[in-house]
Amino acid sequence: MSNRIALITGGSRGLGKAAAVHLARAGWDVVITYQARADAAEATVAQVRALGRKATALQLDAGAVAGFADFKAAFAALLERDFGRQTFDALVNNAGNSADVPFADTTEQQFDALMNVHLKGVFFLTQSLLPLLADGGRILNVSSGLARFSLPGKSAYAVMKGGVEVLTRYLAKELGGRGIRVNTLAPGAIATDFSGGVVRDNPQVNAMVAANTALGRVGEADDIGGAVAMLLSEESGWVNGQRIEASGGMML
Secondary structure, eight states: OOOOEEEETTOSSHHHHHHHHHHHHTTOEEEEEESSOHHHHHHHHHHHHHTTOOEEEEEOOTTOGGGHHHHHHHHHHHIIIIISOSOEEEEEEOOOOOOOOOGGGOOHHHHHHHHIIIIIHHHHHHHHHGGGEEEEEEEEEEOOGGGTSOOTTOHHHHHHHHHHHHHHHHHHHHHGGGTOEEEEEEEOOBSSSGGGGHHHHOHHHHHHHHHTBTTSSOBOHHHHHHHHHHHHSGGGTTOOSOEEEESSSBTO
């Protein structure tokens, strides 16, 4: 059997990097995308290779649909060159940006910047890559606990994640004939540099999250990396069309 290959968008740091490392430990080869930080992407690639797996990084603006055809061509060429494959086995739609702005103050530009990456981009990148995704493959869309509970300043971001959760169910229904299973992973608040590193670096926010989490602490990137590996594993093969929250029991 060919080695399993996962494509992780936004894999240069944070949750995407943790996903790449955990998948490598589970025996996957990985291709990650990055928007601007080629150095960070290469650091992730090096970490995966140190675990004995193949890894490559490709540049992608996950919110620029016009560039997806070129990305698909570059990815197909990479699969053939580096892996001797014409298909890959798992797509992890992880790339993201953030905004912390009240509903009343949200501009159309801020709304569109979130939509292009988190919803429109996920929709059309997945569509573009479907011919390369092997039958029996997996798609994992990263959402957020904010699609379930509400915190001020996150309305536009959460709306996009809610849309992705609905998209997941439709993809699971429409792609089931090819044996492709599609799930949503919804992290809680995680201590990374996302959203300016507020959960990691702001003591008040960190304490608030911990106090509202059943397990009594904020999440770490490794918590999510492990969940990604679990949901892409053969052992989760009958989990399909589901929203799985990995939040330590936040806002129960």
